[in-house]
Amino acid sequence: MKSNSLTKDFLLLLAGFTGMIGFGLNWHMAIAAWLTPLFLLAFIRSTKVWGFLLFFLSSVVAGSISRTCFVMNGMLSEHIANGLFFGVGYTVPYLIDRLLYRKQRGFYTTLIFPAAFVAIEYLVALILGTWGSVAHTQYNLLPFMQIISVTGLFGLTFLVSWFGAVINWVFENREHQVVIRRGMWIYAIVFLLVFLFGDIRLSFFSPQAETVKVAAITGDTDIQKVMKDESETFQQYKKQGNFDIPDRIFSNNQHIENMLDRTRQATNAGAKIIAWNEISLILNRHQVESLLSQVKSIALARKVYILTAFLEQSSPSSAKPFNNKSVLIQPDGQVGWEYLKSALHPTAEAPIINPGNFRIPTVITQYGRLGNVICYDMEFPRFIRQAGKQNVDIMLVPSFDWPGITPLHAEMASFEAIQNGFSLLRPNGQGLSAAFDYQGRVLAQMNTLTTDSKIMYADLPIKSATTISPVVGDLLVFLSVLYLFFILGTTVSKRRKKTKI
Known part of the structure; x- marks a missing residue:
């Protein structure tokens, strides 16, 4: 059993490692950005400390490989710096999810990972700009891109990273069919509304001016x-x-x-x-x-x-x-x-x-x-x-x-x-x-x-065109951070109650 578990963990990490390379700056594969969190969340939620350290190392290596385009002078130090920066930035949302997420809880817990991802991307953008944003991997998918006229860039990041969290939640609650169907419908409706909004905007509100x-x-x-x-x-x-x-x-x-x-x-x-x-x-x-x-x-x-x-x-x-x-x-x-x-x-x-x-x-x-x-x-x-x-x-x-x-x-x-x-x-x-x-x-x-x-x-x-994004500003980021603090508060509160009992 232990051997099978290690094999499963290795395959999950390998798939995630491949995905991290696939949606890096060099290749920018849209599908890799959707699927990578699916594998890595499954790995992180079941692994011990050693597994998390291995994940961080994998992120550093993947960052070095997938960001060679960002190296201007070809120096080894630049490759290492790129890898370390990507490793730290990409690992933190998974760490937050590992600390706050609990299995067999409501569908609302699927929001932990995308909220953490949005928060970290925002912090990185304040310092070094939006280089490496998950949203950019969706270039050419114009219907999905239109949502950023409402939510800003991080709205698309949220939608993409949410997918892996939802699929993992469905798998973890597979014995509760009624519950998971409700959760799947929620994500499917949001996904469809985003697509329809983009399609309608492109079809009926395209530039008409001279x-x-x-x-x-x-x-x-x-x-x-x-x-x-x-x-x-x-x-x-x-x-x-x-x-x-x-x-x-x-x-x-x-x-x-x-x-x-x-x-x-x-x-x-x-x-x-x-x-x-x-x-x-x-x-x-x-x-x-x-x-x-x-x-x-x-x-x-x-x-x-x-x-x-x-x-x-x-x-x-x-x-x-x-x-x-x-x-x-x-x-x-x-x-x-x-x-x-x-x-x-x-x-x-x-x-x-x-x-x-x-x-x-x-x-x-x-x-x-x-x-x-x-x-x-x-x-x-x-x-x-x-x-x-x-x-x-x-x-x-x-x-x-x-x-x-x-x-x-x-x-x-x-x-x-x-x-x-x-x-x-x-x-x-x-x-x-x-x-x-x-x-x-x-x-x-x-x-x-x-x-x-x-x-x-x-x-x-x-x-x-008049867009909502400049008006609402960083509202999605604010709500994401607020939500993470809410989950942190409820988690700490429940642990204290268990300790008293």
């Missing part, structure tokens, strides 16, 4: 190559802060002229809103002044909106040598906004780039209200929620990825479009440039890694 032609322009600057070639210089910046930048780091005249020529080409093709990719150029202070003067001339002559994006040399009084910046030039030749990237990569950007103020700039135009953030900013739902509250119609998101996170990173951005009701233009310096409507449909895409083309065109709706 559109505007937009263009995403890709530059010639490869910031990752620059940082690699100038690794010693950038290491000095990290240690010493702001000091003189050698001229060889700045973009040459040909790269600048190429961006201007592509901008003119886009205007000739009829684009009314043009956005450059993140760090399309690296500029000193004099180059910035000269570039913006030329862009203003193009915008004024062609009556278009141009969002430039570049890495600029900061002022001598700044703490760090660079600003990751975007500047909107309006059809009258005036500056609509200047924006600094707010969410900086903790190791690659934060040591050398001055952060922004986490305020989304907007401007009202004849093509709706435009807004702007840069790349990694989009991984912070509480920040991007500003766009939903301000009724931004079109969000411009200059970005720069790398092969390992292509097309994943662009796909992740579409979830924020659905949550907040805006259409999205995401020009990419190295990866997938894409345009999405506010329901997550791909309107255009261009992989800059596999094509020589430098301009992507799309027609974006100029009217946003």
Whole structure:
């Protein structure tokens, strides 16, 4: 019997381990996200301390294997850090479930695991963004994705993780047919309502407003190559802060002229809103002044909106040598906004780039209200929620990825479009440039890694959709945490009563 039990536990852990790899950042299999908790909950609820330690080790290894795409420099320490972070983050919800869940209790106990999962994902998102969210595995399942317009991203995480908890509860209570049928019907009805809501929203509330032609322009600057070639210089910046930048780091005249020529080409093709990719150029202070003067001339002559994006040399009084910046030039030749990237990569950007103020700039135009953030900013739902509250119609998101996170990173951005009701233009310096409507449909895409083309065109709706998510904010997270404390309180209370008896 003991041998059979160990075999069963081993198979459950093996299936869960395979699943953890399957829905990691490298492969992102939707079905794996649904099935993995089914196996791991069965394992965790029946194992001892040694089993939990083995589960944690498996999570670390799975995290290392499934997140190699997130490693920028190929260092062993990065692989280990990825594995440890995933191992800790993914293990905690199972630990909470193991401590609070009791068999042969009501259907309401199936909510423990998804509530814990939502709480942990939320905490991770506050620190490092939504990278690795279970919800992102459901990309392309548009009917299910629509629920996040109501609940936010974590609503989809809740639904997916709830499935494994329900199936385990059904198996544990299989002798009580009437009870389990009631529980199965509850989950089935919720599942069906989510699907129907999404299907109805897609079918009857799709974008009907007129559109505007937009263009995403890709530059010639490869910031990752620059940082690699100038690794010693950038290491000095990290240690010493702001000091003189050698001229060889700045973009040459040909790269600048190429961006201007592509901008003119886009205007000739009829684009009314043009956005450059993140760090399309690296500029000193004099180059910035000269570039913006030329862009203003193009915008004024062609009556278009141009969002430039570049890495600029900061002022001598700044703490760090660079600003990751975007500047909107309006059809009258005036500056609509200047924006600094707010969410900086903790190791690659934060040591050398001055952060922004986490305020989304907007401007009202004849093509709706435009807004702007840069790349990694989009991984912070509480920040991007500003766009939903301000009724931004079109969000411009200059970005720069790398092969390992292509097309994943662009796909992740579409979830924020659905949550907040805006259409999205995401020009990419190295990866997938894409345009999405506010329901997550791909309107255009261009992989800059596999094509020589430098301009992507799309027609974006100029009217946003009103969504509930920006209004209710973190309500689901709050309710999840409140529920966990309620279960903790009832569990402690019952144990005290048993102790007294």
